[in-house]
Amino acid sequence: MAEVRVEALTKTYGAAKALDDVTLAFPDGGFFGLLGPSGSGKTTLLRAIAGFVTPDRGRVLIGGQPVENVAVEDREIGMVFQSYALFPNMTVAENVAFGLEVRRVPQPDRARRVAEALDLVQLGALAARKPHQLSGGQRQRVAMARAIVTRPRVLLLDEPLSALDKALRVEMQVELKRIQREVGITTIFVTHDQEEALVLSDHIGILKDGRLIRHGPPRQVYNDPQDAFTARFLGEANLLSGTPEGQGLRLADGTLIPGLTRPILALRPEHLTLSATTPETPLRLRARLRQKIFAGAMGTCLLDWQGQTIKATGRDADFAALDEGQEVWIGWAPDRMIALAGD
Amino acid sequence: MTRALNLLGLVWLALVLVFLYAPILVMAAMSLNDSQFYALPFEFSTQWYEKLAENREILAAAWRSIWIACVVTAIATLLGTMAALALNRSAFPGKRLLQALLFPPIAIPWLITGTAMLVFFFGIGLGRGTPAVILGHVALALPYVIVTVTARLASFDPALAEAARSLGARPLTVATRITLPHIAPGVIAGALFAFAVSFDQFVVSYFLSEPGDTTLPVLIYTAIRKGFTPEINAISTLIILVSMAVMLLAARKSNFGGNR
Numbered sequence: 001m002a003e004v005r006v007e008a009l010t011k012t013y014g015a016a017k018a019l020d021d022v023t024l025a026f027p028d029g030g031f032f033g034l035l036g037p038s039g040s041g042k043t044t045l046l047r048a049i050a051g052f053v054t055p056d057r058g059r060v061l062i063g064g065q066p067v068e069n070v071a072v073e074d075r076e077i078g079m080v081f082q083s084y085a086l087f088p089n090m091t092v093a094e095n096v097a098f099g100l101e102v103r104r105v106p107q108p109d110r111a112r113r114v115a116e117a118l119d120l121v122q123l124g125a126l127a128a129r130k131p132h133q134l135s136g137g138q139r140q141r142v143a144m145a146r147a148i149v150t151r152p153r154v155l156l157l158d159e160p161l162s163a164l165d166k167a168l169r170v171e172m173q174v175e176l177k178r179i180q181r182e183v184g185i186t187t188i189f190v191t192h193d194q195e196e197a198l199v200l201s202d203h204i205g206i207l208k209d210g211r212l213i214r215h216g217p218p219r220q221v222y223n224d225p226q227d228a229f230t231a232r233f234l235g236e237a238n239l240l241s242g243t244p245e246g247q248g249l250r251l252a253d254g255t256l257i258p259g260l261t262r263p264i265l266a267l268r269p270e271h272l273t274l275s276a277t278t279p280e281t282p283l284r285l286r287a288r289l290r291q292k293i294f295a296g297a298m299g300t301c302l303l304d305w306q307g308q309t310i311k312a313t314g315r316d317a318d319f320a321a322l323d324e325g326q327e328v329w330i331g332w333a334p335d336r337m338i339a340l341a342g343d
Numbered sequence: 344m345t346r347a348l349n350l351l352g353l354v355w356l357a358l359v360l361v362f363l364y365a366p367i368l369v370m371a372a373m374s375l376n377d378s379q380f381y382a383l384p385f386e387f388s389t390q391w392y393e394k395l396a397e398n399r400e401i402l403a404a405a406w407r408s409i410w411i412a413c414v415v416t417a418i419a420t421l422l423g424t425m426a427a428l429a430l431n432r433s434a435f436p437g438k439r440l441l442q443a444l445l446f447p448p449i450a451i452p453w454l455i456t457g458t459a460m461l462v463f464f465f466g467i468g469l470g471r472g473t474p475a476v477i478l479g480h481v482a483l484a485l486p487y488v489i490v491t492v493t494a495r496l497a498s499f500d501p502a503l504a505e506a507a508r509s510l511g512a513r514p515l516t517v518a519t520r521i522t523l524p525h526i527a528p529g530v531i532a533g534a535l536f537a538f539a540v541s542f543d544q545f546v547v548s549y550f551l552s553e554p555g556d557t558t559l560p561v562l563i564y565t566a567i568r569k570g571f572t573p574e575i576n577a578i579s580t581l582i583i584l585v586s587m588a589v590m591l592l593a594a595r596k597s598n599f600g601g602n603r
Contacts, residue, residue, distance in 0.1 A: 052505060072508040079509040085502035089524045098520075099510035150510060 002063030002153040002186060003028040004049060009058035011044055011210075018044040019055065020210035026154075026188050026203075031180050033201030033218075034190045037233070041210040042190045046156050049188065051075050062153055078147030078185070082159040084139045086131035092118070092142050093127040099150040117149040120179060137168045144176070148183050155180070157189035161196060173199050194234050198222065206230055228264055228340050237266040237338070238310045249339075252306040255285060257337070266338035272312035272330050274301060274322055279331040285310075289328050292319055303330065367583060374576035391573040401578055404562040408542055411473065411558060415480040415541040420534040422481070423488025428522070430489070431496045449486045456483070457550035464551065475551040476558065480541040487540060488533035491593075495529025535593035543586055 004026040011019040018041045026032045034042040047053040049060050051072035059066050067075055078099075087095050096117055100110045118124045121141035131139060140160065147155055160176065161169045177200055180187050191197050197204050198218045205215035206229075214221055214230045225231035228239055241264050242251040249260035257265060273279075274289070287305035299316035302309055310330065322328055377388035395401060429435075430442055448456065457479070464475045499522065507517045523530075545560040552561055559582065563575055 050505075050509060072505075073511045073513060076511075077509055079506065081502045081506055083500060083502050085500060085506035087503060087507075087521060098507070098512070102507075102510065102512045102516055146506075146510065156509075 004154050004186060004188065005061040005064075006045065006049065007059050007061070009045065009048060009055050009060070011041075011048065011053060011055050017041075017210040019048065019058075021058070022207075022210070022212045023058075024205055024212055024215060026186060028186055029184050030186060031177070031200055031202050032186075032188045033197035033204040034188065034207060035194060035197040035204055035233070036192065036207035038192060039209075040207040042192075042207050043158060044210075045207070046158055046188060046190045049154070050077055050079055050156050076150070076153045077156055078150060078152035078154070079156045080140075080143045080147050080158065080160045082162060084131075084143040084163075086139055086142055086146075088131055090130075091127065092123065092129050092131070092134070095131070095142055096146045096149050099146065103150065113149055117145040120148070120182065121145045121175075136164050137172055140164065140172055141175070144179060148179070148185065152185060155183075155185045155187040157187065159190055159192070162191070162193070169196070176200060198234070204234075206233060208233075223338075225266065225338060226340065228266070228342075231266045231338060231340055236269050236311065238269065238272075239340070240265045240267070240308075241342075251285075253285065256282070258282060259334075260337065260339050262339040263342045264340040266340050267310075267332055267336065268338075269300070269311040269313040271332050271336040272310070273314070273332065274303075274312055274319060274328050274330060276321060276326070276328055279329055281331060283332055283334060283337070285330045286327060287330055289322055289324055289326050292322070292324055303328070305330070370576050371580045371583075374573055374580045376573070379573055391577040394572075395574050395577045398574060401559070401562060401566075401574070404557055404559045405578070407473075407557075408559040411477055411480065412538045412541040414477055415484055416534050416538045418477070419481050419484035419488050419537040420530060423485050423533055423537070424492050424526070424530050426485070427489050427492035427496060427526075428518075430493065431499075445489055446486055448482060453483070453544075453546035457547040460547065461550045471551055471553045473552070473556070476548055479547045479551050480544055483544065483547060484537035484540040487536040488530075491533040491536060492526055492529045495526045499525050532593045535589050539586055539589045539593070542589075543582075 005024070007023050009019050009022045010017070016039075020041070022041070022045060034045060036042045044053055048055050049062075051067065051070065054068075059068055061067065062075065062077075087098065090098070093114055096114045097110055100113060105113070114127075115124065118127055121144050123138060123141050123145065126134065126138065131142070134142065140163075143160075157176075161172050164172060173196060189200065191200075201218055203215065204218050204221055206213045206221070208229055214226060221230065222234050225234060225237070231237040231239065240251055242249040242257070244250075244261050244263055245256070248256050248258040249263070249265060250256055251265070278284070285305055287303040287310060289301055290304050290309075291302045293300040293302070294316060297316060298313060299319050301312045301314075301319055301322070303312065304310075312330065372385065374391055375387055375389065377386035377390065426445070430438065460475070460479050460482075461471070464470060464478075469475055469478075503521050503525070504517050507521045508514075512520065543560065544558070545564065548558045549561045549564065552558060557565070559578070563578065566572070566575055
């Protein structure tokens with residue numbers, strides 16, 4: 001186990017900057033999620049830590065030691081690939097044993113550690129199977145067992161769950177979190193799925209066009225996104241822009257939101273309340289209810305306001321009294337307002 | 344309508360097979376006919392095979408063909424596999440040019456290749472002889488190995504090699520434990536092709552071998568010019584059996600791109 005740091009990491013492919021001066025510390029024993037749209041540089045960052053990508057500038061430190069002159073095979077990493085990359089001609093047990101075998105771990109010790117790793121991922125019964133005889137979730141577990149059995153200093157996961165279907169993904173998220181807690185290895189994982197990042201990580205970093213936009217504990221980043229990209233990328237947000245005046249923010253329909261000095265007001269859909277009667281607060285907007293979407297216990301309303309769509313989510317019962325096409329009031333609590341800087 | 348088309352297709356297939364195999368079958372039958380002059384009715388006899396077994400000249404040429412083909416196979420498979428691995432790796436300067444230059448030898452007429460090689464080998468002082476034959480055969484067989492191994496490498500997930508390295512494996516271990524087992528069918532198919540190209544080679548062998556020290560196809564050609572004997576039918580039938588067995592194996596192993 002070790003802390004991982006990257007300092008001023010830069011990597012250019014032709015004209016495109018895959019990484020642009022990224023400096024970031026990954027805490028020892030933590031579960032760090034790197035999040036961003038495709039092409040944001042998150043996979044390049046992970047591969048630079050692994051050693052598959054040589055940065056143009058900057059450096060990677062594992063356990064305080066610079067690793068630019070350390071080959072991949074000597075970095076003591078464990079890695080889980082998007083395709084799992086299980087060796088097709090080896091059994092589950094042989095796959096897991098491979099890292100111990102090339103390290104020349106003696107046989108009795110090797111067998112014991114393979115069994116332990118397979119037990120940890122609850123696959124002990126399938127040790128003799130070949131990868132093609134396993135389901136997607138089982139392959140994922142084998143890939144995990146193979147990556148942790150060598151007791152690496154850092155565990156790198158490249159979109160580890162993206163090949164699984166939704167239900168299995170949620171199950172494996174819980175599993176991954178449990179396994180990571182049990183082994184306590186510093187873990188860095190890449191995902192484009194913001195929900196997955198929020199569920200798994202105790203620290204997230206958001207990348208865009210090779211730059212690190214924001215990082216911190218997920219709840220803190222979610223509640224206080226600071227910029228429009230983070231607000232929209234992490235969860236959903238209605239962004240209302242206006243003109244800052246002396247007393248507050250003047251929105252497009254003339255409403256004055258007191259106390260705000262930044263040009264963009266972000267409101268999470270789940271923080272909006274809809275009512276037919278006028279709320280007793282200046283924090284309100286008049287909008288037309290365009291569409292009600294029923295989705296079981298929860299529902300979504302789409303509203304038209306000043307040529308913009310505003311989204312509100314809540315329990316279906318809360319929207320029962322409202323009809324499509326009706327003019328309604330949108331309200332929210334003062335502490336739910338997120339003020340953002342302009343783009 | 345479709346039934347009629349199906350029937351037409353079957354007839355067509357039958358005609359193609361007759362066209363391909365009738366001469367061979369006639370030759371095989373005549374190698375077992377007693378008459379030296381293809382006289383009918385057919386009288387079964389193994390005398391031509393017995394005569395073949397006593398013909399030292401033919402046996403020596405056959406033996407030479409076999410060991411030359413084995414040497415060629417070993418060299419061409421090793422070089423071709425290494426070339427395919429190199430071409431599969433990330434870009435290096437001149438890669439496209441090299442790829443473009445590796446395949447025309449398949450299309451250049453062997454007569455031209457043979458003439459050019461003869462001129463070249465005399466130019467560099469190597470002249471005719473077995474080393475020249477081996478070099479010539481390797482040059483002809485190499486593209487076949489590269490093609491079959493490259494086809495197999497195309498289905499190799501590079502993440503497998505990366506996974507092995509992340510687990511601590513050195514490049515040589517990655518090559519022997521991960522890459523080679525995957526491309527083995529392609530390597531074997533390439534080796535069988537190389538063997539067949541060398542063993543069946545006439546034109547280049549004819550140009551490059553010394554008189555009296557020739558390979559089997561060249562000997563057969565000279566024998567026919569001197570006067571035909573059914574012994575030639577016998578040895579040709581044997582060659583065809585060996586060649587077809589090798590080619591069928593190669594086709595099975597390379598699977599021509601499909602998966603099993």
